[in-house]
Amino acid sequence: MQSPLFTHAEQQSxxxxxxxxxxxxxxxLTGSDDVLALKGAMVAFQGLIDFDGEYDWSGRNRSSEATGETLELMRCSGQGTVYLANMAQYVHLVDIDHDGMTVDSSYVxxxxxxxxxxxxxVDSQYGISGTxxxxxxxxxxxxxxxxxxGPPLMMRVTPETFVNVDADAIVAWSTPLRVQMQSQTYSSSITRRRGSTGEGWELSFLGxxxxxxxPSEVMPPQNAELGEGLRGQFGNSGRNQNNRWT
Incomplete structure (x- = not known):
């Protein structure tokens, strides 16, 4: 069999x-170095790999109910190679050091x-919940x-350069940064996202x-269901439809 598809063969490393x-x-995986991966992210594997779909990160059951911030993981162990992907999103590798990293768990x-x-x-003067x-x-x-x-933008934050990011577009940031959630809306109703501009909550970074x-303010739908309606278009949470809170 011949095909241009063979140019996409396994890369050696x-x-x-x-x-x-x-x-x-x-x-x-070499047998002594487990990796934690997003549940359901395995698309292929070689060798003797075990997947434990019940792994809970420390404190998840206690904290996720109150905050909505969850990290659904599976433990991959054994000897071999595992391939991971999620809805054709772009993948980026980050080395964590002593400074640490803060991230929306949806992007891990x-x-x-x-x-x-x-x-x-995150500090919020309005006490809202959500992204x-x-x-x-x-x-x-x-x-x-x-x-x-899509391909991301990495923005440098310095004491001389303050950075503001749409709360629906932020993925991660350096943990030592000072962060505040804000909205510069002039609408009388704070739940209306910055009046008629279509813009809304921001995260302001200093340090x-x-x-x-x-380059997207809306995640691809997670756990989308067949049929019409919000669950089919936006997944089982139905959040962030048309870039507004629901």
Whole structure:
């Protein structure tokens, strides 16, 4: 059999984490180094790999009910190679160091099992809930694979350069940054997203570090259901339809 498809054959690498292509991650397991991956993200594997779909990160059951910030993970263990992807989103590898990284858990594809995770609350003078309110802090030393809807923008934050990002477009940022949620709306109703402009809640960053932004304010639908209606178009949460709160 002959086909141009064979140009997409497996890429060879000695690295533990390797991008098979911009939208697929390859992880090599040696039997003593488990990796935690987004539930259902496995698209292929080779060798003797076990998947434990019941793994809960520390504090999840206690915190997720109150905050809505969850990280649905499976533990991948054994010897071989596993390929991970999610709805053809772009995959990016990040080395976590002592500064740590704060991320919306929706954008985590995989991470080293040795890393520590905990929920943190973003300062909000309005006390709202939703995108940007609660986030996941990742600390320790290891790698994290993040996902974005399209090629992202990495913005540098310095004491001289303040950065503001739409709360629906932010993916991750340096943990040491000072963050505040705000909305510069002049509408009398705070639930109306910045009047008729279509813009809404922002995260304001100050300090020294980075902010990772994706070129989309709406995630691809998660757990979409067949048929018409909100569940078919936006997934089982029905959130963020037409870039507004529901």
């Amino acid at each position: 000695q690295d533990r984490y390797f991008l098979q292509n911009p939208q697929m991650l390859r992880v090599a 594809l995989a991470l080293d099992s040795s890393l520590h995770t905990e929920i943190i609350e 940007g309110k609660y986030q996941l802090n990742i600390s320790g030393r290891g790698k994290v694979a993040l996902m974005t809807s 020294q570090g980075f902010a990772l932004v994706q």
